[in-house]
Amino acid sequence: MIFMDFLIAFVVGGIICLIGQLIMDFGKLTPGHTLSILVVSGSILSGLGLYQPLIDLAGAGATIPITSFGHSLTQGAFAEAEKHGWVGVLTGMFEVTSSGISAAIVFGFIAAFIFKPKGKVN
Amino acid sequence: MVIVFQTKPSILANGAVAGPLEKKSVFYSYFDSIVEDERWNQKTNEQGHSKMILEACEIVMKKADIKNTDVDYFLSGDLVNQMTPTNFAARDLAIPFIGLFSACATSISSIIVASLLTELGASQLSVAGASSQHNAIERQFRYPNYYGGQKPATAQWTVTAAGYALVGKHNPEYPSVVAATIGKVVDYGDTNPFHMGGAMAPAAFETITTHLKQRNQKFHDYDLIMTGDLGKIGLQILKTMFVQSGIKQDELQLLRDAGAEFYGEDQAFLAGASGAGCSAAVYYSYIIQQLKTGRFKRVLLCATGSLLSPLSFQQGESIPCTAHAIELTME
Numbered sequence: 043m044i045f046m047d048f049l050i051a052f053v054v055g056g057i058i059c060l061i062g063q064l065i066m067d068f069g070k071l072t073p074g075h076t077l078s079i080l081v082v083s084g085s086i087l088s089g090l091g092l093y094q095p096l097i098d099l100a101g102a103g104a105t106i107p108i109t110s111f112g113h114s115l116t117q118g119a120f121a122e123a124e125k126h127g128w129v130g131v132l133t134g135m136f137e138v139t140s141s142g143i144s145a146a147i148v149f150g151f152i153a154a155f156i157f158k159p160k161g162k163v164n
Numbered sequence: 165m166v167i168v169f170q171t172k173p174s175i176l177a178n179g180a181v182a183g184p185l186e187k188k189s190v191f192y193s194y195f196d197s198i199v200e201d202e203r204w205n206q207k208t209n210e211q212g213h214s215k216m217i218l219e220a221c222e223i224v225m226k227k228a229d230i231k232n233t234d235v236d237y238f239l240s241g242d243l244v245n246q247m248t249p250t251n252f253a254a255r256d257l258a259i260p261f262i263g264l265f266s267a268c269a270t271s272i273s274s275i276i277v278a279s280l281l282t283e284l285g286a287s288q289l290s291v292a293g294a295s296s297q298h299n300a301i302e303r304q305f306r307y308p309n310y311y312g313g314q315k316p317a318t319a320q321w322t323v324t325a326a327g328y329a330l331v332g333k334h335n336p337e338y339p340s341v342v343a344a345t346i347g348k349v350v351d352y353g354d355t356n357p358f359h360m361g362g363a364m365a366p367a368a369f370e371t372i373t374t375h376l377k378q379r380n381q382k383f384h385d386y387d388l389i390m391t392g393d394l395g396k397i398g399l400q401i402l403k404t405m406f407v408q409s410g411i412k413q414d415e416l417q418l419l420r421d422a423g424a425e426f427y428g429e430d431q432a433f434l435a436g437a438s439g440a441g442c443s444a445a446v447y448y449s450y451i452i453q454q455l456k457t458g459r460f461k462r463v464l465l466c467a468t469g470s471l472l473s474p475l476s477f478q479q480g481e482s483i484p485c486t487a488h489a490i491e492l493t494m495e
Binding site for chain 2: 066067070072073159160
């Protein structure tokens with residue numbers, strides 16, 4: 043049933059975001075620290091084979107949060123390592139994630155080019 | 165630590181300007197000018213910051229019907245590294261200038277120095293005050309403006325405003341500076357830069373207590389005791405400290421905070437306003453006006469400042485704070 047898919051995606055994605063919010067509220071950490079913790083956590087879970095089942099269960103609920111970036115880094119490293127050995131660990135990390143990084147650069151550039159940053163005015 | 169001024173220098177003119185968001189301020193109607201563009205139609209926030217200082221000083225001089233050449237000293241500071249907005253404004257003002265840094269307490273420390281120069285006879289007229297511009301200060305102390313980092317409920321909103329006063333020889337028609345207290349640097353070991361009010365409250369407590377004790381005064385000797393930018397939470401902490409030291413509840417009603425009141429109850433501004441411009445704009449508009457109309461006869465203004473840098477808190481240092489106070493009277 044499609045409604046259950048939505049619900050599970052919402053709950054799983056929401057829990058990941060809740061963890062991030064709690065780290066910021068109670069850990070006295072900056073947004074930068076929080077982001078790094080979530081990426082590293084996703085990467086470790088992926089290495090232990092625990093993140094893919096979460097994606098199978100929750101779909102976008104697990105792929106949209108930043109933890110999935112850590113998952114991609116690990117999976118890329120594994121995939122390339124199988125083909126090219128140890129060098130593949132280094133090249134593979136960005137093999138899978140390059141689209142995400144490139145998109146951030148390109149869209150960041152376009153936004154900076156078109157818009158003038160402004161403060162809050164009302 | 166308390167200085168008693170024998171000649172009672174007077175505040176002969178005052179001026180406050182603010183940015184567009186400050187229309188939401190409960191003190192809005194007391195400001196001399198509001199600019200629709202937060203950058204004051206300049207290219208950068210820092211240039212706008214400088215322009216705002218110039219405009220506030222020009223308003224002060226215009227009200228007193230004097231020119232920059234009639235002013236002996238310009239005493240001021242802001243929160244940007246090396247205080248370039250104030251330095252650049254001083255370049256354009258072409259008045260002998262000393263930059264002062266007491267963080268957000270510069271609104272008061274500048275008046276203390278101006279009053280001392282006046283008492284000494286070295287100054288006939290001095291322009292003193294402080295300012296802050298939201299975007300420039302956020303960038304300086306926190307994150308890039310377009311980063312959009314979340315802030316906890318204890319954080320405060322840096323005000324875009326400048327407040328300046330013209331300090332000269334005693335004139336009974338104007339509010340006079342009768343005494344001042346230069347505060348110690350107080351550090352209770354607080355390390356959270358998003359909870360400045362809590363870090364600064366002990367400094368305000370120390371300075372106000374010292375002033376009252378050495379002047380042999382009580383809360384009731386004043387119509388108002390106003391701190392600078394403790395915010396809603398910092399003010400509560402200060403009140404708690406006074407209660408523990410034996411101050412009664414009815415006396416505490418005399419204690420107010422410019423930062424806690426600045427934006428009213430609007431939750432978007434979290435724990436309230438902060439910045440050197442917050443206390444300066446409130447003191448040198450609303451407070452002076454209330455003294456002139458006779459609603460207040462004696463007030464104690466105690467501006468607080470947190471003396472941290474982005475580097476010092478990243479290195480895990482605690483936040484040392486200070487508070488300076490002046491006692492103003494109207495005859």
